[in-house]
Amino acid sequence: MANPKSPNGIKKPVRSKSGVTPLTVVLAPRKCNHGTCIYCPGGEKVPQSYTDKSPAVMRALQLNFDVRKQVEARLNSLIKMGHPTEKIELIIIGGTFLQYPQDYQYDYIKGCYDVLNGVSSSTLKEAQKINETAKHRIVAMCIENRPDNCSIEDIKKMREYGATRIEIGVQILDDEIYKKIARGHKIKDVVDATRRLKDAGFKLGYHVMPGLPYSNVKKDLEKFRLIFDDEKFRPDQLKIYPCQIVEDSPLAKIHKKINYKSYTDEEIKEVLTEMIKIIPDYCRVMRVMREIPKEKMVEKAASTSIRKDVEEILRKENASIKEIRMREIGFNSLGLKTDTRVKTIIYDASGGKEFFLEVVNSDDVLFGLLRLRFPGEIFLEELKGCALVRELHVYGQALNLGETGKNSQHTGIGKLLLSQAEKIAKENGYKKIAVISGVGVREYYKKLGYNLDGTYMIKNL
Ligand code: SF4
Incomplete structure (x- = not known):
């Protein structure tokens, strides 16, 4: 084929x-x-x-x-x-x-x-x-x-x-x-x-x-x-x-x-x-x-x-x-509306609380998402006292680092979602927020005020 x-x-x-x-x-x-x-x-x-x-x-x-x-x-x-x-x-x-x-x-x-x-x-x-x-x-x-x-x-x-x-x-x-x-x-x-x-x-x-x-x-x-x-x-x-x-x-x-x-x-x-x-x-x-x-x-x-x-x-x-x-936007790019907003869904999961943040338009087409967790039981020393970002994902065709995007990659959606997550964590009494980031994304988080602690990128709120 x-x-x-x-x-x-x-x-x-x-x-x-x-x-x-x-x-x-x-x-x-x-x-x-x-x-x-x-x-x-x-x-x-x-x-x-x-x-x-x-x-x-x-x-x-x-x-x-x-x-x-x-x-x-x-x-x-x-x-x-x-x-x-x-x-x-x-x-x-x-x-x-x-x-x-x-x-x-x-x-x-x-x-x-x-x-x-x-x-x-x-x-x-x-x-x-x-x-x-x-x-x-x-x-x-x-x-x-x-x-x-x-x-x-x-x-x-x-x-x-x-x-x-x-x-x-x-x-x-x-x-x-x-x-x-x-x-x-x-x-x-x-x-x-x-x-x-x-x-x-x-x-x-x-x-x-x-x-x-x-x-x-x-x-x-x-x-x-x-x-x-x-x-x-x-x-x-x-x-x-x-x-x-x-x-x-x-x-x-x-x-x-x-x-x-x-x-x-x-x-x-x-x-x-x-x-x-x-x-x-x-x-x-x-x-x-x-x-x-x-x-x-x-x-x-x-x-x-x-x-x-x-x-x-x-x-x-x-x-x-x-x-x-x-x-996802990658699968829905025709006739796309750009009137985006952040939608939050809160649900209980495994003894913790999950905040599912998504950037969507009025047709519910998804541009990016973030999973924030208030954990149930922390057993890793470096995560004590932290709210957790389990995923931050911006959709659309992958771009190389430094390339500016016409679609949702590299257009500030990631930062918007992250600042929203930091705000929610702070308002709920958390003093720190930790991101499980792949090794290759550490630089991105460093620029946003996060530091490596153990294997996580962590920021004081
Ligand atoms: S790899 Fe095969 S045998 Fe092993 S757990 Fe998965 S399904 Fe079972």
Whole structure:
């Protein structure tokens, strides 16, 4: 298929449409400590939960999973495609990173910073210091993780690496199903991980899996509602991947025996349409449907156009959609009104209070957002007494640092949101505010009166 090319000459512009350019690296194959979840392929020759036909894994396989080579190759191809590469979101996928040997983890992360810096440092800390002003800065870092790998010690490590966003596999909030599908954790682990991650300022994504064995459409929707009805959950982002029978997974071997059938396209559409209607303003759907090649499916693969079909159904129904992605300016640039204002939504979450600040126009098109948290329980010394900024994001096509924007990037929306957050924190008695910033954004916050304390940028109010 030909690469879609935008009028500004960027191939596949959607990659950098949300403000930063993602760069994905893949872990070497390794089995998860608890065993293998019933639906999960991989683990021997390819990383757990991926197949050897996924593009990122195919690239990594060719490079023998060497992370330095992966970063170099990816960076070069992003440059070739015309993407801005000064602001990078590093995404680490495949298996459970926090379960890899400590030395591997440390070297893996340092390797990413080193390649982007163009120089090899003697320590991770030194590499991060260099990256603060490097040409290719890591402005955000995402690690895929399990709910039972988010202890205080794990969280300290993730902060040491510079992670800002964590995705955890939640699938369905049901202990009985967790047991039957060999997830190896319980709902309580999801609750604890959610609270700790938010109280350390992380942005948090859940992976949700409708259509698992022992579930049905009714149960999926009931458990999905719980994610937002119960203040113990309420993630910032979602990936919704309906269960499919993938080659090399335990499910591929036993699906007949347990009489399992994956959802039909119609059932998937029904469940996704209803789920999207439930999602509140503060949550973003990062992706629906997993890109698993047809030849890796044991039964007929679900149609790849389902997301479009679902959007079409929602449009026809004239449903009021609140989730973030469908309201972003990057996806809504035609006939844009610029009568913007800051809208604030306040909600309880995991023992704390969240202020979701968004710059929107009168059509509810989103230009930027900020997540401010009054934490429940602080366990990191440097965050004592702080209100937390968990995310500051300005939407629109990514620009390089110093470039002035016609769209919402670099037009003062970030500063406006931040000053609003500082004001709210101060009015509520906070003397300090802390931002979980990627290493590459520290310079930005320094200019706004923030100083590095531990791994956070902190300002006295
Ligand atoms: S935790 Fe994730 S990677 Fe590990 S077996 Fe389960 S689905 Fe696969």
